[in-house]
Amino acid sequence: MSKNLQAIRGMNDIRPTESPLWRYLEGQVSRLLDTYGYNQVRLPIVEFTELFKRSIGEVTDIVEKEMYTFADRNGDLLTLRPEGTAGCVRAMLEHGLIGGGQVQKVWYNGPMFRHERPQKGRYRQFHQIGVEVFNLAGPDIDAELIILTWRLWGALGLRDAVTLELNTLGTSEARARYRDALVAYLEVRREQLDEDSQRRLTSNPLRILDSKNPDTQALLVDAPKLDEYLDDESREHFEGLKARLTAAGVPFVINTKLVRGLDYYGKTVFEWVTDKLGAQGTVCAGGRYDGLVEQLGGKPAPAVGFAMGVERLVLLLETLELIPAELQRNVDVYLAAFGEPAELAGLALAERLRDTLPSLRLMVNAGGGSFKSQLKKADKSGAELALILGDDELANEQVAVKPLRDDSAQQTMSWNELAAFLAARFELA
């Protein structure tokens, strides 16, 4: 027998029983973003490889080790997007949406691809909902992005489960001065660094700060600190952000070691982390990237954004059992009919009900079956009520209504009464 085909490691199917929770989460986010005045953009999944090299950074883990890159039939080097910011900036520039200083507030939702080692909460195809704002330079908009995520955690019941970590990376000049000081300090201690950090010392020294190695962390205790090198402008920006978060009642902690894994950030960076998911605890992360638009060939335009990991949020809702009860059930009523005449009348009745009650979730039995088997299917569907139509009911233009989830009595009513009864029973408008 031939071997069954399987999905690629780290690339998951969202099964029919899982998708209601995804749709619930996506619905909450999109409704919230609507109320804050953000517009959705839909962007390609594949871009020229060059775009990611020039934005995320040549010496980041993502670009060095994790991209799905291939030559297409024309020989162009293409990459499955590992994140959404680069493509979003490319699109804004290509359509002239930010070049004249216009404010743009946009969001996107879709799959991203990184060849990482799969584990719980870390996949090779995963989904992000990202938000980006262009041409606003002040801390007020950084605050708005964080406040709206806080509101989302409130709607989802997650506020107690997540912590906001905040840092500022300063301007690129301040960061360059700090980088020199950090390298000078670590260079003479090179032998004490692990292999990864030794490599980063020349390629991306700031990433050494978030090393998980305890010896490296011990070595960093006396190292120069980024906040000692901050420029006044970044300091003021950061103070402005903290004041606004405090005013809005959003709790945060400062983490001076938070540097992020993508090169385009400056000034504000932040992560929402949870301790409920094990090692992959960052559910949402972002920051300011004022230099990126110019770096990709546009007129300078300040920008800030974040992306949340949909799989991780779904896992968190499941772990904390925060799945709303109504998601467990997606059928209200199951219509069972016995014999062809009843089946035909049932079909017409079902369509009339759909006309009158467009939001009624009505499943019509398909595939025939005995009384017993149809009622078994009705029960399995999760429906609250079964509508039963046999020869007797048909002759009297009636239907039997059988409650499936409680002991209340079965009743019989005429077809004409049915819509009003169901509207009241399921609180349908």
Ligand code: HAM
């Ligand atoms: P990021 O930190 O690389 O940032 O990813 C954002 C979020 O995506 C993470 O916090 C995590 O929840 C989720 N994520 C990342 N990698 C994986 C994975 N392998 N499996 C599951 N979930 C994952 C960015 O991508 C930036 N573009 C965010 C941004 C937008 N910054 C400014 N604007």
